[in-house]
Amino acid sequence: MIVHDSSISEVEPIGDREIDVGWTLPVTLRGATLDDMENRLPPGQRWIDAPIVYDIAHVPPINVEDARLLLAGAVARERSLRWAELAGLPTFSVMRDFHCVTRWSVKDVIWEGIATRTLVDLVEPTPDASWILAVGRDGYTTGVPYDHFIAEGSLVATRMNGESLLPEHGHPLRLVIPSLYAWKYAKYLAEIRFLTERPRGFWEERGYHDVGDPWREERFRGV
Numbered sequence: 001m002i003v004h005d006s007s008i009s010e011v012e013p014i015g016d017r018e019i020d021v022g023w024t025l026p027v028t029l030r031g032a033t034l035d036d037m038e039n040r041l042p043p044g045q046r047w048i049d050a051p052i053v054y055d056i057a058h059v060p061p062i063n064v065e066d067a068r069l070l071l072a073g074a075v076a077r078e079r080s081l082r083w084a085e086l087a088g089l090p091t092f093s094v095m096r097d098f099h100c101v102t103r104w105s106v107k108d109v110i111w112e113g114i115a116t117r118t119l120v121d122l123v124e125p126t127p128d129a130s131w132i133l134a135v136g137r138d139g140y141t142t143g144v145p146y147d148h149f150i151a152e153g154s155l156v157a158t159r160m161n162g163e164s165l166l167p168e169h170g171h172p173l174r175l176v177i178p179s180l181y182a183w184k185y186a187k188y189l190a191e192i193r194f195l196t197e198r199p200r201g202f203w204e205e206r207g208y209h210d211v212g213d214p215w216r217e218e219r220f221r222g223v
Contacts, residue, residue, distance in 0.1 A: 040097055042214035045105040051098060051182075053168045056202060059138045059188050064172045069119075069156070073133075073194035076124035083172070086158075089114045094153045096178035099214040111176050113157035116149050125194045133199040134175045134186035141201035142186050144177055145211055146194075153178045156189060181212040181219070 041047065065083050072078045093112040099105045125146070132149045135141050148154065157174045158165060165171040170187030177184045183203050193199075204210055209218035 040107070041105060042099055043217050044103055044219075045099055045214070046103060048104045048106060051106050051109075051169075052100070052102075052104065055138065055168075055187070056140050057138045059136075059167070061167065062137070062172065067172050069173060069189065070191040071119055071123045071194075072191065074126040074129040074196050075194050076126070079122050081122075086114065086156075086173075089118055091158070092155070094155065094178070096153060096176075099181055101181040101183055101208065101212065101214075101219050110161050111155060111157040112159035113155040113173075113176070116154040116156065116175075119156065119192065120150055123194070126196070128196045129194040131195045131198050133191075133193040133195055133201060134184075134189060135191035135193065136170075136186050137188040137190045139202075140186060140188070141199070142184050143195075143199040143201050143204055143210060144175075144180070144184050148177055148179050148184075148211070151177075151179055179213065181214050183208065184212055 067083045067086075069081045069086060070078070071081070091113055092115060093110060095108050095110045097105055097107050098109045130146050132144050132146060133141055134144060154177050157170075157176045158172060160166070160169055160174075165174055170185075170189065173189040175184070175186040175189050175192070198210060200210065204221075207220050209221050212218050
């Protein structure tokens with residue numbers, strides 16, 4: 001595994017305006033109490049200032065105009081979306097805390113991109129689709145339960161903290177599933193396969209939990 005030092009980019013102050021932060025709704029950031037902050041932290045986690053970046057392999061740079069996202073598997077119609085098509089889809093922003101299975105968390109990461117529900121509407125998964133497998137350009141894979149994939153706040157991100165995704169954070173496309181540990185946030189996203197049976201991706205094959213809910217401490221299977 002490749003580990004990088006990293007820091008979160010600076011963003012414009014949000015001030016007192018209300019935003020969807022996912023842990024108590026609605027909330028004004030300056031009005032958050034210490035209890036609010038502590039209640040946001042799943043069991044076994046600690047806060048750090050910026051994400052630690054992990055990769056399984058070197059990822060060659062890509063010209064963003066050449067990027068594609070394949071939507072395939074148990075669907076009514078497969079789609080291979082070019083960057084120009086992706087750029088034409090509606091986007092939204094969401095702020096969520098970021099929880100790594102290695103027991104650290106980062107507060108208030110802002111993601112912007114395409115709602116997973118928008119992609120679902122394009123391909124119409126079959127009624128028995130119950131999982132997705134996310135595939136990255138680096139060969140990374142991870143399985144995500146379908147209900148988490150389509151949950152409110154889940155998206156394919158193109159921006160992080162007000163800037164285009166940096167290479168180490170998954171440029172140009174990254175899956176973001178805020179309800180799960182961050183190993184489910186597949187970087188360098190190239191394909192989403194809709195499946196009728198549970199898959200096991202890179203870390204799941206090595207003993208990580210199939211679901212990965214941080215509030216249930218689903219770090220490893222059988223633990």
